[in-house]
Amino acid sequence: MADVAATAPNRAGSLLRAALGPLVFALVIVVIWKAAVTVFAVPPYIMPPPEATLAAFEANFGKIGLSVALTLRNAAAGLVVAFLVAIGLAALFVNSQKATHAVLPIVIGLRTAPVLAIAPILIMVFGRGIGTAIVVVVIVSFFPIMVNAMKGFSSTRKNALELMHVLGASRVQLFLKVRFPFALPFIFAGLRSAATSAILSAMLAEWLSGAPGLGSLILDAASYRKNDLLWAAVVVSMLLAYLIFSATTLVEKRLTSWRS
Numbered sequence: 001m002a003d004v005a006a007t008a009p010n011r012a013g014s015l016l017r018a019a020l021g022p023l024v025f026a027l028v029i030v031v032i033w034k035a036a037v038t039v040f041a042v043p044p045y046i047m048p049p050p051e052a053t054l055a056a057f058e059a060n061f062g063k064i065g066l067s068v069a070l071t072l073r074n075a076a077a078g079l080v081v082a083f084l085v086a087i088g089l090a091a092l093f094v095n096s097q098k099a100t101h102a103v104l105p106i107v108i109g110l111r112t113a114p115v116l117a118i119a120p121i122l123i124m125v126f127g128r129g130i131g132t133a134i135v136v137v138v139i140v141s142f143f144p145i146m147v148n149a150m151k152g153f154s155s156t157r158k159n160a161l162e163l164m165h166v167l168g169a170s171r172v173q174l175f176l177k178v179r180f181p182f183a184l185p186f187i188f189a190g191l192r193s194a195a196t197s198a199i200l201s202a203m204l205a206e207w208l209s210g211a212p213g214l215g216s217l218i219l220d221a222a223s224y225r226k227n228d229l230l231w232a233a234v235v236v237s238m239l240l241a242y243l244i245f246s247a248t249t250l251v252e253k254r255l256t257s258w259r260s
Contacts (some may be wrong), residue, residue: 022242048228053235056228063217064236071213072240074130075202078137084192086142087187090149091175111143115201119208128209136205141194148190152183188252195248196241202239214240 030050036042037049044052057064089107093100115136126132156179164174206215214237221230 022246032254033142041122045225045227048231052228053231055233056226057236060232064214064233067212067214067217068236068240070211071199071202071206071215071237074133074205074211074213075137075198075244077130077133078202079141079198080103081134082138082142082198083145083191085138086145086190087149089142090146091179093147093150093152094179095171103245107143107146109130113139115139115204116208123209130208133202133205133211133213136208137198137201140201142200144193144197145187145190148186149183152186153179155186156182184256185252188248188256192245192248192252195244199237199241199244 013027033047034050036136048056091104093104110168119132119136122132122135126135160178160182161174164178169177203213203215203218206213207219210216214233218230218233218237221227
């Protein structure tokens, strides 16, 4: 019990120290923002001061909150699909050279296709809703997860593989009990990049298709010259991407703590 009681303050202190850095950085950014607007006399229609942006956020809290929820839904759904597709393709490529030579060039070609160029096709096929947003998120997000997963699956320790072969493990057991756990740090490295890209790609899909979310909110604010609301939505999107990145890092530490 004494150990548990001693551990709790340590965890609270660690969380406080982890939050202090981003808060200080955000404060510095706000001070620089305010100083730049004041010193250079930047017009409000280009860059409003921080207090005007905060006022717009408070005045449109419900609208921004709904947009955040919709964008998060689209990004999360697309990221789940991207993760499953990436892990499946990485496992296939690691276990089959023929599949690598046959399918990998197609995957690379799909990834290099500009989303803006194929957006009209996606909208015609999947409609102006969550379907297009999910597909855009998958196209943008799956590749870094797949590449890192392939690297992780290929870096499994040989002695662990040999031991599983001696024990008569099947390919599925070998993948689930050895390759996948050893590849988790690599997978999370790709997932951190993909998670932040998922928010931006979901906003891009909303912008292109007109589906509700942060992307369409920013577009509407720009169209109606509501610059304070536009900047408030942009700042919220940046904070959202940072929070998702931090959450992914926290989950990684939880799931890979056994390695240390």
